[in-house]
Amino acid sequence: MASNNDRESDVDADTGQHGGVQSVDRALAVLEILARDGHAGVSDIAEEMGIHKSTVSRLLGSLVSREMVHQNSERGKYQLGFGILRLASSIPGRLSLVREARPVLESLAEEFKETVNLAVLRSNYAVNVDQAMGPSTLATYDWVGSLTPLHATSSGKVLLAALPADERDRVLKETGLPARTPRTITNRNKLETQLLDVARDGYGVVREEFEIGLNSMSVPVYNHMGAVIGAVSISGPAFRFDPEKAPGLLEALKQAGLQISAKMGYSRR
Structure with a gap:
């Protein structure tokens, strides 16, 4: 004093x-x-x-x-x-999620040599709005602009888990739970249980649920109000990429999500 x-x-x-x-x-x-x-x-x-x-x-x-x-x-x-x-x-309208996230996506793709995507919720789907490719990745598909099912993708599960129960119920009733592969979860109760885990653990994982031979992991991106506005995912071929076993991946992915969130005004209390 x-x-x-x-x-x-x-x-x-x-x-x-x-x-x-x-x-x-x-x-x-x-x-x-x-x-x-x-x-x-x-x-x-x-x-x-x-x-x-x-x-x-x-x-x-x-x-x-x-x-x-x-x-x-x-x-x-x-x-x-x-x-x-x-x-x-006045700040959120001037912040571009894609622009703020871009260097973080590129850094993550460079470190883990896999494909990194940024997705948002639009019209009952997870829409990929940006993508960064790892230097040695085998994947060459451009996911930007693609509409992907919420129940069968890691980004979609993160976005679903953040919705209020009534809104999630509306979305899933409108879209259904169609099987994309034999591994897709098509049982509503099983999906809801998994979404509880996603909300608790702060990340979602799919193993060949959207496409055979493709695994992915995703974490949420928050805005200045603490609401989930997007999801960052990293995906790779199932024969070499098991996201929960990749050393340091989960922590790096969570940090990437928080980095982007901080750029969007989020402050973790």
């Missing part, structure tokens, strides 16, 4: 040559404290930042006037205001 002398100089600093920059930095620090704790009082903030309570009050006053911060009338505590939401809501 700052001494009294430090605090007195602190009061003067806001009006000095560098006061503007310092005030901006401190205002951002206040917002970070409120984002972390949910709410805080003037004394709490002053003590953590090591500055005078009068400085904190001035900062909060400016933030309140801009609706960045709101004061709870009952307890006198401060919390983030709706102005923050206005600013945040």
Whole structure:
């Protein structure tokens, strides 16, 4: 905590040559404290930042006037205001999932020498919107733009597992569970059990369920609200690629999903 002398100089600093920059930095620090704790009082903030309570009050006053911060009338505590939401809501529209994900997909494909895809949910299907090829992969098929069944692909299972139960029920009733191969899960109860595992474990796997000779593993991508907006998968020939046995693959894939999610504004609490 700052001494009294430090605090007195602190009061003067806001009006000095560098006061503007310092005030901006401190205002951002206040917002970070409120984002972390949910709410805080003037004394709490002053003590953590090591500055005078009068400085904190001035900062909060400016933030309140801009609706960045709101004061709870009952307890006198401060919390983030709706102005923050206005600013945040302008970000997602400017973020391109494909653009932000591209370097992560390429890095993953380079490391594991297999095909990496990015898929999103569209019209009851998993739609592949980007693809990166490993340097020595045998696969040459371009999956970009392809509509793939949710129940028979690893990306699809990740996307299904993230849906509310009623929405998932609607989708599966409309699409059914057609067999793509003898290994495709066509029993609804068995699929639901597997989707519970996907939600719990944070990844989905298929072994020759979509195409004989093809295995894949997928993890979710989240947006700034924590909602699943896509899935990153890695796939390869079944004769050489068992995703759950590949050293380091699951952790690398999960990290890739979190990297892309962070670029889309996701913050894991």
